[in-house]
Amino acid sequence: MTTDSNTDNNTHISPLPLEGDGGRLDSYPFYVEPFHVDFMGRMFLGILGNHLLNAAGNHSQRRGWGITALNENHQTWVLSRLSIELEDMPRQHEHGSIETWVESVIKLFTNRNFAILREDGTPYGYARSIWAMIDLETRKPCDLLTLYDGDIVRYVVQEEEKQCPIAGHGRFKFREPQLVRTIGTYYSDVDINGHINSIKYIEHILDLFPMERFRNQRLQRFEIAYKTESYLGDQLSFYVQEVDENETDVEVRKNVTEDGNGEVVCQAKVRFR
């Protein structure tokens, strides 16, 4: 926490260095374990997603914005969007790292970016995410620019300083998506908050695709928009809409009634190449 009075100016960029202790950018190392790869030897996207969330968590934690600190204030971070785009997927036994930084803070949201790097520093790909901070009691979003006197703005790394060269989050337009699978939710789907874990949706969505897609192509881009939480015991129904031969939109709805109504839990776009 800081009492730096400059931070009430939203466009203020602090003089903090980009890297190093107390800088604005963090690096999170990863190693591709044997059980973390698919039948092609490529890291599962869910595992990569988990690493991204860990990198984000560590970055916040070190700057006093971690979940532990927030929970004391009855607040928490909620992931709203995640878009990952990859030139290549890390393979078994490779070492890499994830750089993460906050690109911007807009009252109720932060845009956090990621670079997914090989050991030699070249990129496997990049990711973008949007997070809200909510009050645990009201479930309403908090104004990030007034909290802690706007301390978070000191950590912003603007686009001119550090690029994230992938497209922003897209929009979903579902017309008549087809129901392809309905599954129950169980013990191993649920996180410490009692919600279905945000990574599990990624796994369930990719499980809709046949083996051939992963054998003959590779995942190029995956976008997900989290709309509402689901809980243990909820039934999740997966609706699919082909955009073209390489791109598929997926909508996940919970507890769909006989007449087809059910709340939208998340929406995803999956692109193979």
Next chain:
Amino acid sequence: MTTDSNTDNNTHISPLPLEGDGGRLDSYPFYVEPFHVDFMGRMFLGILGNHLLNAAGNHSQRRGWGITALNENHQTWVLSRLSIELEDMPRQHEHGSIETWVESVIKLFTNRNFAILREDGTPYGYARSIWAMIDLETRKPCDLLTLYDGDIVRYVVQEEEKQCPIAGHGRFKFREPQLVRTIGTYYSDVDINGHINSIKYIEHILDLFPMERFRNQRLQRFEIAYKTESYLGDQLSFYVQEVDENETDVEVRKNVTEDGNGEVVCQAKVRFR
């Protein structure tokens, strides 16, 4: 690899030290990540299982018995049994380590033990496992005592030197187990060999239990016997038999026909306390 001629004596114990580089015992560190805990904040057993297999893999690899070396000889390790017993389960943000060693080598099998330790060295619990080495072409087990001139025997840590104070693997007696769930297998269930990943069975088996079991009790012991492989697209049917109010046996069969016949993939015993 060694050409030490003493190793043709099965009971020969090498003069290697217990710990340290080139010793017989390894330590594998772990950290309990946020997405690796259940709704009670306890590490998922599947995650712990994954750490045990990594610890085993590293231990073999460092001694020239790892999968990479074996694959060049068209051989691989196959996990046959795994029994885990816990006084306590690691919790979110805790650091721990897994000690592993080979307790004995019996021609076609090795008995490998594990101690699951807190940061202060006190045990969360222990595990036992049985592994066979098979020829990748014939799928037949190899004689471990003649391979590499019996080099593996040098690494044995007999029970007098290092105890694993939990019961050995039990026997399963299925009488009339009840079918409780049948599931498909998908992309995220499959490992690099195209098999359903041995950890995924653990997750699917624990998913059979209601939330209340995990809320009001904790997992005390989990045993699994792997019988045959299953593959992407196989249907897995879960048969359950209550032993007493705290203990349940589970049998997993694949592609069960209408008259109830299907090959047994694995059997498990789950004990809560």
